[in-house]
Amino acid sequence: xxxxxxxxxxxxxxxxxxxxxxxxxxxxxxxxxxxxxxxxxxxxxxxxxxxxxxxxxxxxxxxxxxxxxxxxxxxxxxxxxxxxxxxxxxxxxxxxxxxxxxxxxxxxxxxxxxxxxxxxxxxxxxxxxxxxxxxxxxxxxxxxxxxxxxxxxxxxxxxxxxxxxxxxxxxxxxxxxxxxxxxxxxxxxxxxxxxxxxxxxxxxxxxxxxxxxxxxxxxxxxxxxxxxxxxxxxxxxxxxxxxxxxxxxxxxxxxxxxxxxxxxxxxxxxxxxxxxxxxxxxxxxxxxxxxxxxxxxxxxxxxxxxxxxxxxxxxxxxxxxxxxxxxxxxxxxxxxxxxxxxxxxxxxxxxxxxxxxxxxxxxxxxxxxxxxxxxxxxxxxxxxxxxxxxxxxxxxxxxxxxxxxxxxxxxxxxxxxxxxxx
Numbered sequence: 001x002x003x004x005x006x007x008x009x010x011x012x013x014x015x016x017x018x019x020x021x022x023x024x025x026x027x028x029x030x031x032x033x034x035x036x037x038x039x040x041x042x043x044x045x046x047x048x049x050x051x052x053x054x055x056x057x058x059x060x061x062x063x064x065x066x067x068x069x070x071x072x073x074x075x076x077x078x079x080x081x082x083x084x085x086x087x088x089x090x091x092x093x094x095x096x097x098x099x100x101x102x103x104x105x106x107x108x109x110x111x112x113x114x115x116x117x118x119x120x121x122x123x124x125x126x127x128x129x130x131x132x133x134x135x136x137x138x139x140x141x142x143x144x145x146x147x148x149x150x151x152x153x154x155x156x157x158x159x160x161x162x163x164x165x166x167x168x169x170x171x172x173x174x175x176x177x178x179x180x181x182x183x184x185x186x187x188x189x190x191x192x193x194x195x196x197x198x199x200x201x202x203x204x205x206x207x208x209x210x211x212x213x214x215x216x217x218x219x220x221x222x223x224x225x226x227x228x229x230x231x232x233x234x235x236x237x238x239x240x241x242x243x244x245x246x247x248x249x250x251x252x253x254x255x256x257x258x259x260x261x262x263x264x265x266x267x268x269x270x271x272x273x274x275x276x277x278x279x280x281x282x283x284x285x286x287x288x289x290x291x292x293x294x295x296x297x298x299x300x301x302x303x304x305x306x307x308x309x310x311x312x313x314x315x316x317x318x319x320x321x322x323x324x325x326x327x328x329x330x331x332x333x334x335x336x337x338x339x340x341x342x343x344x345x346x347x348x349x350x351x352x353x354x355x356x357x358x359x360x361x362x363x364x365x366x367x368x369x370x371x372x373x374x375x376x377x378x379x380x381x382x383x384x385x386x387x388x389x390x391x392x393x394x395x396x397x398x399x400x401x402x403x404x405x406x407x408x409x410x411x412x413x414x415x416x417x418x419x420x421x422x
Contacts, residue, residue, distance in 0.1 A: 018042045018083040022099050023092030024054050028371050032305050037320040044079045087324035091298040109325030115272040119296040122164050132270035137207035145185040151205035158208040163188045174239035209283035209290050216280045217299045217315050219322045220273045225265050228315035229307030230254050240381040248306040249399050250335035260289045277319035302340050309338040309395045337399035341409040343390045345378040349417035356413050362405030364396035368413050389415045
């Protein structure tokens with residue numbers, strides 16, 4: 001067991017309960033969560049890296065190897081012995097199963113660890129939901145490219161070949177015919193993201209679902225599931241599934257879609273959720289909504305932030321309250337549209353500079369963010385994933401104006417780079 005290193009800032013005079021926050025994430029995409037939740041709870045951070053920017057939002061931090069379950073548990077018990085800890089909170093995909101166990105050990109609100117483990121393992125998710133009668137795409141778990149070829153033949157092309165336990169679309173490839181299977185299997189089986197686990201049978205071959213893709217962020221309190229954000233996903237770079245943007249509308253009619261909401265409830269009930277937050281992805285197929293996957297955490301890619309901009313209600317605070325076993329009033333304070341576009345390079349390159357052209361902004365452009373430094377190398381799938389150089393967010397009363405202002409985001413934030421050999 002590794003020995004934790006503790007950092008404590010100036011004493012916090014606020015008389016608020018404490019949440020244990022396990023993992024803090026990538027600052028450009030996650031700082032807004034700490035900023036929001038710290039207005040409701042004192043946060044104590046348990047993280048592998050030394051706390052720096054996080055201390056502006058935390059009452060203290062323990063540097064501990066978050067891959068070492070015993071060390072994290074010891075650090076958590078130490079904090080709980082000093083502070084009134086009311087919950088364990090994480091949005092880190094690599095920590096969700098352990099945090100469920102930690103909450104259970106500490107007698108704090110949460111969902112059963114086996115529920116969270118069944119979400120992390122996409123094969124287990126399919127098995128549980130199929131047994132519960134929830135409509136599912138055809139799916140086979142395979143160990144070799146030959147088995148993948150056989151499974152694809154049973155399903156019919158095109159098929160999706162994906163890693164069993166990755167995240168952020170790592171290791172997800174479309175195969176349009178038998179000639180594509182070997183490369184798709186290799187990409188899925190070789191995917192590695194944040195040291196997430198591998199399985200002996202590590203790859204799924206699934207039916208290709210047609211129709212728009214959406215995500216539904218939700219909070220769960222005493223088993224009751226309430227959607228907080230519905231985002232319509234934008235994808236690019238086929239046959240890979242790189243997420244290039246999300247569109248959120250507080251008035252989206254999907255909030256009233258009983259088939260979608262009914263499936264959402266059935267999925268969470270079958271998996272056994274009690275308290276927490278989830279990010280579920282669906283395809284809106286001609287036969288109705290079909291689950292792509294369900295994740296036992298808040299959505300990434302600034303989706304909860306878009307939800308706050310669109311409704312005035314913060315899904316991250318609702319998720320923190322759920323971790324503490326508290327309900328949240330989720331009635332929208334206003335109804336707007338909000339969207340984000342992520343900007344990718346044209347190919348393998350080295351960043352020279354990123355230029356923001358504010359004079360080209362439309363009326364709904366809300367903010368921009370730059371996520372590279374001069375000298376950074378960028379590339380595209382399959383060589384690299386999530387190598388974005390910037391993002392642009394728009395917010396407005398009219399969804400049409402928001403989408404129009406984001407129609408050519410590369411004109412708003414320009415990447416100047418030196419091309420490198422493929």
